Amino acid sequence: MGLNIIVCLKLVPDPEGPADSFTVDQASRRVVVHGLPPVANPYDENALEAAIRIKEAAGDGEVKITLLSMGRSLSKAVMLKALATGADEYVTVEGEQLEAQELDSYTTATLLASVIRGLDYDLVLTGRQAADTNSGQVGLGIAGLLGIPAVTVAQKVEVSGGMVRVERVLPDGFETVEAPLPALVTVSHEIGDLRYPALAAIKAAKQLPQKSLSLSDINGELASTGLVERMGLAAPSRERACVMVGADTGEEAGRALAERLHADRVL
Amino acid sequence: MADEKVFVLAELDEGGGLSKLTLELMGLGARLASETGGELDAVLLGEDVGASAAELATLGASLVSAADHPSLGKYNPDPYLEVLVRLLEPQDAFTLLAGHTPMGQDLAPRLAFALEAGLVTDCVAVEPGQQAGGPVFVKPVFGGNALASNVIKTPRRLATVRARVGSAPESAASGGEFVALEAPTAEPPIRSLGRTTEDRGVKLEDCRVVVAGGRGMGGAEGFGALEELAGLLGGAVGASRPPCDSGWIPASAQVGITGTIVAPDIYFAVAISGSSQHLSGMSESGKIIAINQDPEAYIFKVSDYGAVGDWKQVLPALTEALKHHIS
Structure with a gap:
């Protein structure tokens, strides 16, 4: 086996869910999610897609993709689907204390780095940020703790001759950079969506190796509260009084809207 | 937290002048510094940045630390990190504000982990918070479904701040001093092979x-x-x-x-x-x-x-x- 890729995949409440499925509980300073299933963090899915493309380019048996997830309680269905898209094994860290909203970026990166140290790795891929904490620190933190080069916001990732070549998204284009392996790359959505696994692949994925770790297995100590502490949580005030234009057909609604906008001097 | 310094990490725009967000951070930094009684310093890295460094001194910076070197002309994380760590390592307690820009998002987490400093990214408000024991950093979480107010418990604090959170200082000040920072020496592991500009049309x-x-x-x-x-x-x-x-x-x-x-x-x-x-x-x-x-x-x-x-x-x-x- 030539190249070992680790993809960090966080499970989050579906960020494309309607806004009213998220409410704020001020007492616990937590966001409470109603009726939204967990999904793989979309940027982490992009990272997995990047890994699979590297694997395809390298040919059979040259690349091994290990998925790594951590959390209080991880959805088997989500993990199986990710595994089936083209990964080779899954390593999970689960524990009561690993509630995502209670861990700051420093703690999360420290724990993940200590897992990765125990694995074979040439390339570590993460999403550019998680859809729940929106912090964008963990990937760079893992690289810092492992002492390896890190490149962020990739739209393309290629590996050859012990180097990783990355196209980094810039506001007005992209920059191509190269770094020696081992390295870490954070991936952005410009790379494209994660492919869907075939049903047969999902079935077959059940047979792939899965390793479940606990905090004590990785000598992980939770720094009691991390470096950053949440003091309060508030719901943003976004609601407006909406003037609905009534109409029987779409055409009428369009005309009525135009008249109303004109009358109110909006347009 | 008395006498703690506030640093602003300045950034240039495409035209080579100080970015609008940098001016806003200077205004925000001044407000934080007046609360703590500490001084406001600015840090600028780049190539041929003398004029912008001088401008920072008129925007309320007591001290402008500038690293001026060809290797800093285009942002490359490791040389930037080396210069900043050398500047900030001797400082026990401070608050550093950077823009939540492509550079800020790439650099601030590296700096935070190198200094074991707490970092809050994408701040939409930074309030002086004497009672909380330090500034309160407000950021959206869950895609903006909630706003979290955070305190940083380490004595070194970092934040990246969005545009239009601070407002540029109204009157020009004078008398800021300058110090030249040493250029980076380490060979950067990441090598740029070039930039490709794409026409993105209107902004x-x-x-x-x-x-x-x-x-x-x-x-x-x-x-x-x-x-x-x-x-x-x-x-x-x-x-x-x-x-x-x-x-x-x-x-x-x-x-x-x-x-x-x-x-x-x-x-x-x-x-x-x-x-x-x-x-x-x-x-x-x-x-x-x-x-x-x-x-x-x-x-x-x-x-x-x-x-x-x-x-x-x-x-x-x-x-x-x-x-x-x-x-």
Whole structure:
């Protein structure tokens, strides 16, 4: 086996869910999610897609993709689907204390780095940020703790001759950079969506190796509260009084809207 | 926290002058420093940055630390990190503000882990917080569904701050001193092979009118209808995330917490249901006008005007009727 890729995949409440499925509980300073299933963090899915493309380019048996997830309680269905898209094994860290909203970026990166140290790795891929904490620190933190080069916001990732070549998204284009392996790359959505696994692949994925770790297995100590502490949580005030234009057909609604906008001097 | 320094990490814009966000950070930094009784310092890294360093001294910086070297001309994380760690390592306690820009997002986490400092990214407010024992850093979480107020418990504190959070200092000050920082010495592991510029057309964030489409547009064709309305109003076309992910429109059109954050005078949300990560990118708009087939769509709750119907019927009628008023 030539190249070992680790993809960090966080499970989050579906960020494309309607806004009213998220409410704020001020007492616990937590966001409470109603009726939204967990999904793989979309940027982490992009990272997995990047890994699979590297694997395809390298040919059979040259690349091994290990998925790594951590959390209080991880959805088997989500993990199986990710595994089936083209990964080779899954390593999970689960524990009561690993509630995502209670861990700051420093703690999360420290724990993940200590897992990765125990694995074979040439390339570590993460999403550019998680859809729940929106912090964008963990990937760079893992690289810092492992002492390896890190490149962020990739739209393309290629590996050859012990180097990783990355196209980094810039506001007005992209920059191509190269770094020696081992390295870490954070991936952005410009790379494209994660492919869907075939049903047969999902079935077959059940047979792939899965390793479940606990905090004590990785000598992980939770720094009691991390470096950053949440003091309060508030719901943003976004609601407006909406003037609905009534109409029987779409055409009428369009005309009525135009008249109303004109009358109110909006347009 | 008395006498603690506040640092602002300055950044240049495409024209080579100090960015607008840097000026805003100087204003915000001054407010924090006056609360703690500490001084406000500015840090600037780049090539031929003398004029901008001098300008920082007139914006309230007591000390401007500048590293001026060809290897710093284009942002490369490791040389920047080396210079900043050398400057900040001897400082036991401080608050450093950087912009939540591509550079700030790439550099601040590296710096935080190198210094074991707490970092809050994407701040939409930074309040001096004597009672909390340090500034309170407010940031959106869950795609903007909630705003979290954080304190940083380490004596070294880092934050990246969004545009328009601070305001530029009103009057020019004078008398700031300068110190030249040593150039980086280590060979950077990451080598740039060149930049490719793509014409992204108009900048969404500069437009007075944005006409955005969502998943309900159903395909790339629908965006043509949005173009027509945008063209009529002198605006630009945006999108929520799904159309970008589906390739109906380039990713640069994405409005949202991970795309462009806009606040035009008028924002049309067409066939957009109103996911939070999208709302976070446009909820500061002047007037929000929603068109959606579903009368229960969340987008209507956050809009000023709403029309229920299929965009294929509503939009041409709206555009046609507006032509009479505008021409």
